[in-house]
Amino acid sequence: MIATIQAWFQQLYETTGFNFTVFYDPYDWDRYVAGLRMTLLLGISTILASLVIGAVGALLQSGPSRVLRALVNGFVVLFRNTPPLVQIFFFYFGLGTLLPDIRSADGLRVPILNNVQWAIVSLSLFAGAFNVEIFRSGIEAVPKTTIEAAEALGYTRFKAYRHVVLPLALRVCLPALNNNLINLLKTTTLAYAIAVPETLYAVKQIWSESQNVLEMMLVLLATYAILVGVLVWIMHRWERALRIPGYGR
Numbered sequence: 461m462i463a464t465i466q467a468w469f470q471q472l473y474e475t476t477g478f479n480f481t482v483f484y485d486p487y488d489w490d491r492y493v494a495g496l497r498m499t500l501l502l503g504i505s506t507i508l509a510s511l512v513i514g515a516v517g518a519l520l521q522s523g524p525s526r527v528l529r530a531l532v533n534g535f536v537v538l539f540r541n542t543p544p545l546v547q548i549f550f551f552y553f554g555l556g557t558l559l560p561d562i563r564s565a566d567g568l569r570v571p572i573l574n575n576v577q578w579a580i581v582s583l584s585l586f587a588g589a590f591n592v593e594i595f596r597s598g599i600e601a602v603p604k605t606t607i608e609a610a611e612a613l614g615y616t617r618f619k620a621y622r623h624v625v626l627p628l629a630l631r632v633c634l635p636a637l638n639n640n641l642i643n644l645l646k647t648t649t650l651a652y653a654i655a656v657p658e659t660l661y662a663v664k665q666i667w668s669e670s671q672n673v674l675e676m677m678l679v680l681l682a683t684y685a686i687l688v689g690v691l692v693w694i695m696h697r698w699e700r701a702l703r704i705p706g707y708g709r
Contacts, residue, residue, distance in 0.1 A: 479672040482679055488666050495662025496683065502579060502648040502658060503687070507641050509584035514591020514637075518629075519621055521596055532592065539589035545650050547586055552578040552654045579651035587644040594636045598629030631702050638695040642688055649684075659683055 466484040473479045481488045521532045539547065556578055561569040573581070602625050610620040630637075649660045660680065667676040 478675055479670060480675045480679065481670045481672060482663075482666060482676065488670070491662045491666060492659070492679070495657055495659040498576070498656065498658040498662075499648055499687070501576075502583065502651060502656070503645045503691075505580050506583040506587060506644055506648065509580065510587035510591050510641075510644060513584060513588025514595045515626060517588065517592035518595035518599055519618075521592060522599060523617075535585075536589045536592050539586050540593075544583065544586045544647055545653060548579060548582045548650055548654060551582045575654045575656050576651075579648075579654060579656050583644065583647060583651070586647070587640060590640045591637065594633045594640060595626075595629060597636070598631075598633030599625055601632045602628045627702075634695070634699045634702065638692070638699070641695065642691060645688060645691055646684065 469480050469483040473481075473484075482492045483489070517532050517535065520528045523529065552575060556571060556573065559572050561571055564570050606628065607620060607625060610624040611617075615623065648658060651658050652660045652664070655661070663676045663680045667673045670676075
């Protein structure tokens with residue numbers, strides 16, 4: 461089956477000039493798959509981290525401490541109002557140079573965080589700032605009587621937030637959260653700027669060597685259309701699973 465597909469794309473190139481090397485050249489295919497794996501790593505890790513940042517930030521933002529509320533508000537303003545590419549450069553080229561190096565097993569000096577880890581940190585904080593506001597809007601939609609009822613049953617503030625407020629708020633804010641996570645998945649391409657070998661980086665290397673820009677751009681567009689489509693499908697399934705008839709309407 462694989463040999464048939466490779467032969468078909470090889471013949472397509474010989475007869476029409478459309479050179480999809482990634483589908484018949486094992487070397488280009490391996491580079492493309494490695495880039496796709498890196499994109500999946502960036503997407504999954506940043507989505508999970510941004511959700512945790514959003515949930516914790518919303519809890520602190522609605523808490524009694526003025527200092528914590530001010531810190532969370534400052535974090536949201538800073539990361540929401542500055543471009544994500546600038547943030548990646550700041551963390552990797554700016555903050556990264558201030559951290560001490562460590563010694564590898566070969567005795568070489570290596571940074572504590574590499575470019576992949578800095579990309580995950582930067583993108584998680586960027587999306588997390590938006591998630592804080594999204595979770596906050598969901599929390600404000602939860603009736604105060606529901607919170608009072610939870611406290612009357614003996615729940616502490618944290619337990620009421622975790623077991624009552626957050627699950628109900630999540631149902632309300634899922635559509636907005638869906639949009640933000642889709643944008644985050646697409647924003648992972650910015651990691652290309654600090655040489656993270658994700659899909660765009662791998663595809664750029666392939667078309668630079670094979671001079672097949674149009675073909676690889678089509679592959680790149682199809683790849684992200686499929687990735688985003690899968691994420692949308694998962695989010696819609698999650699949204700339907702959490703739906704409570706009559707709640708939030």
